[in-house]
Amino acid sequence: MVVKMVSLTIDGRAVAVPAGTLVVDAAKKAGIDIPVFCYHPKLDPVGMCRQCLVEIGRPLIDRATNQFILDADGKPKISFGPKLETACTTPVSEGMVVVTDSDKVVAARKDVLEFILTSHPLDCPICDKGGECPLQNLTMRYGPPVSRFLFDEKMHLAKHVPLGELIYLDRERCIQCGRCVRFQSELVDDPVIGFSQRGRALQIVTFSNPGFDSIWSGNTTDICPVGALTTADFRFGARPWEMNASASICNHCAVGCNLTYNVRREAKAGGKTVIKRVMPRQNEMVNEIWLCDKGRLAYHYMESDQRLEQPLVRKGGELVPAGWDEALNLVTEKLRSAGNRMVMLVGGRLSNEDLFNLGELTEAQGGQKLLYSYMGGGDLVSRFAPPKGSNLGELGAGSVVLVVACDLHQEAPLWWLRLKQAVKRGAKLIVASARPTRLDKFATHVVRYAYGEETRTVAAFLPVNVAGAPQVIQSAAKTLTEAEDLIVIYGSDGLYLEESTALARTCAELLLKTNHTGKVNSGLLAAWQNGNLQGGWELGFRTVPDLAERLEKAALVWVAAADPAGDDPALAKAVRRTGFLVVQELFLTETARMADVVFPVLVNAEREGSYTSGERRVQRFYPALPPKGIVPEARPDFAIPALVGEKLGIELEDHSAALVMEHIAAKFAAFAGINYQRLAEVAEQWPPVGGSDLYYGGTSYLNRQGLGVTLSDVLQGESLLNPAPIQTTQRQKPSADALPVYPIQLLYDRGTTILPSALLHERLVQPAVWVHPTTAAEHKLQSKARLIYEGEAVEVAVLLSEQTPPKVALLPRSVGLLGYWLEA
Amino acid sequence: MKEHILLRHRDIPDLHRLEVYQKHGGFETFRRAVTTLKPEEVLNEVKASGLRGRGGAGFPTGVKWSFLPNNLWPHYVVANADESEPGTFKDREILESNPYQFLEGLMLASYAVQANLSYVYLRGEFWQIARHLDACIAELEAAGLLGEHLFGTDYSLRIYTHLGAGAYICGEETALLESLEGKLGQPRLRPPFPAVYGLFGKPTVINNVETLANVPPIVERGASWYRTYGTEKSPGVKIFCLSGCVNHPGNYELPLGTTFRELIFEYGGGVPAGRKVKAIMAAGASSSLIAADENALDTPMDYESVQEKLGAPLGSASVIVIDDSVNIAWLVSKTIEFFKHESCGKCTPCREGTFWMNRIAQRIEHGKSAPEDVQLLEAVASQIQNKCLCALGEFSIMAVLSGIQKFRTDFEAKVNG
Amino acid sequence: MNELQREYPEEIERILAKYPPENKRSAVMPLLYLAQRRQGYIPPQAIQEIAQILELSTTEVASVAGFYSLFHEQPEGRWRIQVCTDLPCALRGADEFLKRLCEALGVAVGGTTADGLFTVEEVKCLAACHRAPVFQLQGDGEIKYYESQSIDTVLALVEELRCKAESKKEGA
Numbered sequence A: 001m002v003v004k005m006v007s008l009t010i011d012g013r014a015v016a017v018p019a020g021t022l023v024v025d026a027a028k029k030a031g032i033d034i035p036v037f038c039y040h041p042k043l044d045p046v047g048m049c050r051q052c053l054v055e056i057g058r059p060l061i062d063r064a065t066n067q068f069i070l071d072a073d074g075k076p077k078i079s080f081g082p083k084l085e086t087a088c089t090t091p092v093s094e095g096m097v098v099v100t101d102s103d104k105v106v107a108a109r110k111d112v113l114e115f116i117l118t119s120h121p122l123d124c125p126i127c128d129k130g131g132e133c134p135l136q137n138l139t140m141r142y143g144p145p146v147s148r149f150l151f152d153e154k155m156h157l158a159k160h161v162p163l164g165e166l167i168y169l170d171r172e173r174c175i176q177c178g179r180c181v182r183f184q185s186e187l188v189d190d191p192v193i194g195f196s197q198r199g200r201a202l203q204i205v206t207f208s209n210p211g212f213d214s215i216w217s218g219n220t221t222d223i224c225p226v227g228a229l230t231t232a233d234f235r236f237g238a239r240p241w242e243m244n245a246s247a248s249i250c251n252h253c254a255v256g257c258n259l260t261y262n263v264r265r266e267a268k269a270g271g272k273t274v275i276k277r278v279m280p281r282q283n284e285m286v287n288e289i290w291l292c293d294k295g296r297l298a299y300h301y302m303e304s305d306q307r308l309e310q311p312l313v314r315k316g317g318e319l320v321p322a323g324w325d326e327a328l329n330l331v332t333e334k335l336r337s338a339g340n341r342m343v344m345l346v347g348g349r350l351s352n353e354d355l356f357n358l359g360e361l362t363e364a365q366g367g368q369k370l371l372y373s374y375m376g377g378g379d380l381v382s383r384f385a386p387p388k389g390s391n392l393g394e395l396g397a398g399s400v401v402l403v404v405a406c407d408l409h410q411e412a413p414l415w416w417l418r419l420k421q422a423v424k425r426g427a428k429l430i431v432a433s434a435r436p437t438r439l440d441k442f443a444t445h446v447v448r449y450a451y452g453e454e455t456r457t458v459a460a461f462l463p464v465n466v467a468g469a470p471q472v473i474q475s476a477a478k479t480l481t482e483a484e485d486l487i488v489i490y491g492s493d494g495l496y497l498e499e500s501t502a503l504a505r506t507c508a509e510l511l512l513k514t515n516h517t518g519k520v521n522s523g524l525l526a527a528w529q530n531g532n533l534q535g536g537w538e539l540g541f542r543t544v545p546d547l548a549e550r551l552e553k554a555a556l557v558w559v560a561a562a563d564p565a566g567d568d569p570a571l572a573k574a575v576r577r578t579g580f581l582v583v584q585e586l587f588l589t590e591t592a593r594m595a596d597v598v599f600p601v602l603v604n605a606e607r608e609g610s611y612t613s614g615e616r617r618v619q620r621f622y623p624a625l626p627p628k629g630i631v632p633e634a635r636p637d638f639a640i641p642a643l644v645g646e647k648l649g650i651e652l653e654d655h656s657a658a659l660v661m662e663h664i665a666a667k668f669a670a671f672a673g674i675n676y677q678r679l680a681e682v683a684e685q686w687p688p689v690g691g692s693d694l695y696y697g698g699t700s701y702l703n704r705q706g707l708g709v710t711l712s713d714v715l716q717g718e719s720l721l722n723p724a725p726i727q728t729t730q731r732q733k734p735s736a737d738a739l740p741v742y743p744i745q746l747l748y749d750r751g752t753t754i755l756p757s758a759l760l761h762e763r764l765v766q767p768a769v770w771v772h773p774t775t776a777a778e779h780k781l782q783s784k785a786r787l788i789y790e791g792e793a794v795e796v797a798v799l800l801s802e803q804t805p806p807k808v809a810l811l812p813r814s815v816g817l818l819g820y821w822l823e824a
Numbered sequence B: 001m002k003e004h005i006l007l008r009h010r011d012i013p014d015l016h017r018l019e020v021y022q023k024h025g026g027f028e029t030f031r032r033a034v035t036t037l038k039p040e041e042v043l044n045e046v047k048a049s050g051l052r053g054r055g056g057a058g059f060p061t062g063v064k065w066s067f068l069p070n071n072l073w074p075h076y077v078v079a080n081a082d083e084s085e086p087g088t089f090k091d092r093e094i095l096e097s098n099p100y101q102f103l104e105g106l107m108l109a110s111y112a113v114q115a116n117l118s119y120v121y122l123r124g125e126f127w128q129i130a131r132h133l134d135a136c137i138a139e140l141e142a143a144g145l146l147g148e149h150l151f152g153t154d155y156s157l158r159i160y161t162h163l164g165a166g167a168y169i170c171g172e173e174t175a176l177l178e179s180l181e182g183k184l185g186q187p188r189l190r191p192p193f194p195a196v197y198g199l200f201g202k203p204t205v206i207n208n209v210e211t212l213a214n215v216p217p218i219v220e221r222g223a224s225w226y227r228t229y230g231t232e233k234s235p236g237v238k239i240f241c242l243s244g245c246v247n248h249p250g251n252y253e254l255p256l257g258t259t260f261r262e263l264i265f266e267y268g269g270g271v272p273a274g275r276k277v278k279a280i281m282a283a284g285a286s287s288s289l290i291a292a293d294e295n296a297l298d299t300p301m302d303y304e305s306v307q308e309k310l311g312a313p314l315g316s317a318s319v320i321v322i323d324d325s326v327n328i329a330w331l332v333s334k335t336i337e338f339f340k341h342e343s344c345g346k347c348t349p350c351r352e353g354t355f356w357m358n359r360i361a362q363r364i365e366h367g368k369s370a371p372e373d374v375q376l377l378e379a380v381a382s383q384i385q386n387k388c389l390c391a392l393g394e395f396s397i398m399a400v401l402s403g404i405q406k407f408r409t410d411f412e413a414k415v416n417g
Numbered sequence C: 001m002n003e004l005q006r007e008y009p010e011e012i013e014r015i016l017a018k019y020p021p022e023n024k025r026s027a028v029m030p031l032l033y034l035a036q037r038r039q040g041y042i043p044p045q046a047i048q049e050i051a052q053i054l055e056l057s058t059t060e061v062a063s064v065a066g067f068y069s070l071f072h073e074q075p076e077g078r079w080r081i082q083v084c085t086d087l088p089c090a091l092r093g094a095d096e097f098l099k100r101l102c103e104a105l106g107v108a109v110g111g112t113t114a115d116g117l118f119t120v121e122e123v124k125c126l127a128a129c130h131r132a133p134v135f136q137l138q139g140d141g142e143i144k145y146y147e148s149q150s151i152d153t154v155l156a157l158v159e160e161l162r163c164k165a166e167s168k169k170e171g172a
């Protein structure tokens, strides 16, 4: 698409920008700041605060010839209107002349600012926004020196209004710019806050239950141009200038949002450095300037007093504290005797460097490199993911996205948001799922199937099968076949490992058979539950359907960052029976409790490393806390296999994550050329955030520490579809009346890295199965029922939910329950 | 005037009944238009008549209709029956007493722009009127004058009423559309204008009730007949709402160009004995105050003359007469009070400015002010000027600035006790 | 089906029929009037029910209710006597009329009579400027105009309504 460029003059400077650009953005691109409050480059303009008034002149046009009328000097004659115009709502036009610094404009700016200040409390010294407040900054620059308003005639309003337990509103500080309300309704489709009343009484309200019921609420505190909205987490926590900023990556889901930890030393923490808040860090390829509330608020696990502090060794049946040497020696000895009868089971929270070292140790032993995940198909993602240069933020007309078995809003929130925006730009969305999700509303085709029919449904889209398929599938298949580019995202809604592996294969086949491989913005994505599961696949770890058996048979099982025993009673049984169990962990999980040796590890804020996102983007995180910060004895995960390896004569890097990355790059083709310098590279991004113009993009952090690098392709050819189609196991129905149970994934799960954040407790999923009221009645289900798994039954609470399809029960993951069947 | 064109019920008893209205030729024009005229022919007749919007802005009605793009459908017509400008009560009389003429006008407008669904947006206070209109519409449907395939043609039309709920701003056309869409009645950014992006995002004509009531006689008798009334640039008749300090307040249907003097003294019976006209507000509370000297009284009331000779817009021609017993500072505090109450709160200058002006005006009114408060009031008013998103904010300062300028001694009298 | 739907099934259907189905949000104001009919104000539950019917968030419905002055979120008198004191009426004695009305009913502006039947309120222009003093009576789901009023006429109306309220009570 050729973009038409428009030339104009701003404050005497010649500027050329794409047609349709707003004057305010054109000025910004030319380095000229026009103050705004209501305008935000990610939201539609409304022109309501009137702060951005400028003089705009347009060339006079001769009606007869359609040419500019020229003056004596041969320059176009410019006509200025009688009124100033809002730069935020006016698109540029050819030959336009914009003046942003005349006396008239400066006077108007002052006038509007004074109006805003008439009702503002000016409590900057105690305001959380003080120091990073656009209103404060603009007031210093343009504000009136004294107030002409009588102080006791000012509005006095409530200052601590909880909009919910997460976000507080200060009514006095609100300047009615509407950014928060528009963000919630326009951008994230959660219109749960709104304006009530009118005139000077206009105020922000919420009537949702719970209050401000949105997983995006924290973002409103970033784009609020004053201190009216604050998180319960950070409120009164610190002043912006007292904190240091450190770049990191969220590891709670496959998206890999870029974020910033703000830290400071505190006397009340015994002089230690503590994390005060998590802020988004701009990466327009990944999370733009947003974070979901889980990413923003679930970090408290890092500072939990439940963290493991020392190595533990089992003695006389009890786990007791031990020295590192003792624990390492014991593990070395056991490894020696176990030989290749060892299993390494890793979780998706680990960094690439951790996974590499653990993998190298395992390979040296001849052991098995296993990945702990409910979802399969990562090897196919490696081969079929959208190649370098792809960007969900660029999908638009001609793009099609198929989302299968995935509640994207809950499983990968930022992908949901970016797809929704892609649809607004003209992309088409096909949703195939067993239950309604928050994507349906934006879809051009919604295909409903019964749980268990996932793979068959996607197979029906294949060119060979489509002829006989139902109408909706035919029409969706036509849309995706004809797409310029096609992205297929699969999730884990209702799926166990085998089923999701089979689904992934069929999705890959669909891409292959419709010629959507190897093209930018086409490919396969998986909505993993952790931040680095894809990294696990890339580095050679694999899921296996017979995990319990393998664990049970091994002489030594080494588990890192996973809690199989806590999640699955069958795995718990297996782990208990294994020969020797080594666990490296943050907390004393169920699995750790059963271990023979437990190593304490560091959280990502205490160290450095990198993750590979679901889009195969490798991104670096940096230490935010000083060495020996929260848990002085703990070590980074990659150091532990290195220390053991040293004793076994296997050379592994135990100190520098950067060096580990060099080893990775040398061994794995996809990582070739990647190193920490490249990962730290940045480029200019639009819209500009940070800096002195906080009123423009909000308080999201400018990315100075790296945008990340996408892994190289490892493509091509039909053989890519190996392995052969997967046979899934048929499960025996225990009784005629039993309801099948399907697992689902929710954002606010009860994982070990979420539970310690007390602030989120009200929103966490409850341990219960969901059943539709009608189904519950048909199956005579009361408030409790029997959940059956591998022949055993436990009692479980039943939650009636209209959203659940009939004739099934849904069971959220992470609640410590697992089951295939439900009985009264 | 010998014969009313809009307030015909004053000449014909029971005109609000369908059979009476029909007996006097009612709906024949509509039938003729739908069965024999092309939509553009209706539009062109209205354009040729020079009819200008009676809602306040005076924009040529036919020209407005011609702005609707023919590649975007459906089209809607919305009648603006929000009538909330203080001093305005003309639309109400039409709706109550001559409803079918208004409806026929709305139907002709709908036909002219090929709208199949039209709404009448009434201020919430007109609850009773809305019920009557609903009954009228039901009768029209029963009589086959509204509904599917009218008179056997392809043309179908439905009309519904929609009640506001107490917000002056909803008279502003884009706020009205927001309100009709079930949102807060806050004005939209323009452009895009409603002619392109209107109700439900579709091309929409919005016309005042009185404007629409003019349409049937124009289409029936022709543009040149209509132009025999009024002036060259302001053709036709207008209903002048006369209120305030006059002996006979009420609606007067007169040709545009009638002078203030005629309206106030000839028709309105002058001011109460012993008093003098001090000032005139020609456009309700949104008026610039006119000092009522001889020149002003002899000014013809048409859109151009009032603006050019007196520097005040004619607006909705809601003439409020102020006699010499009234202190202008008090009057101004009343108008500010109104606009402060009705500011929608969307844009800063209006929201904060009306609030601030109200505080100062109250202080002046209650004798608690210092001399510089009058300057401050004037300064704040100028500070609002030309910065607002919609015209309400601009309206709010008309009386303030002109009042202080022309009647400064009234303010000084208040300040000095 | 929620309570509002059970109570006014035909009205709701008639209201929804006015607007294109994809624009049913337009029905929010008519439904708020409906919800206000019985108790003279809009209880929070009704807000939720309207949200349900129109597939809106409760906040969206509540913010509409909050914007418009004829919707009431707090219970007051069964009838609201809303006197216009705007400029044109004020020029014809409306302020004085309101003051005397308040005295006669023994309430302040905004106040409710001891029997809970009448709330006296001040409102902006009612488009009846030529017939001041004027007020509208909002109550029982209706709004009615009373023009060219005097203290005697309004007190007579108050008496009449009191009788109506009384006889209803006895009848019940």
Ligand SMILES: Cc1cc2nc3c(=O)[nH]c(=O)nc-3n(C[C@H](O)[C@H](O)[C@H](O)COP(=O)(O)O)c2cc1C
Pocket: B052, B053, B054, B055, B056, B057, B058, B059, B061, B080, B081, B082, B083, B084, B085, B168, B169, B170, B171, B172, B173, B174, B206, B207, B208, B209, B211, B212, B390, B391, B392
């Ligand atoms: C604050 C404000 C209030 C208005 N109120 C009304 C009104 O009550 N009735 C009306 O017809 N027009 C009103 N208007 C004018 C409308 O915006 C619009 O111009 C008019 O309905 C167009 O119809 P017309 O061309 O037939 O005059 C108002 C405008 C503003 C800015």
Ligand code: SF4
Pocket: B169, B186, B187, B342, B343, B344, B345, B346, B347, B348, B350, B351, B388, B389, B390, B391, B392, B393, B394
């Ligand atoms: S001028 Fe007043 S009424 Fe108009 S948008 Fe601004 S605040 Fe609202």
Ligand code: FES
Pocket: A035, A036, A037, A038, A039, A046, A047, A048, A049, A050, A051, A052, A053, A086, A087, A088, A089
């Ligand atoms: S009006 Fe332009 S930024 Fe608010």
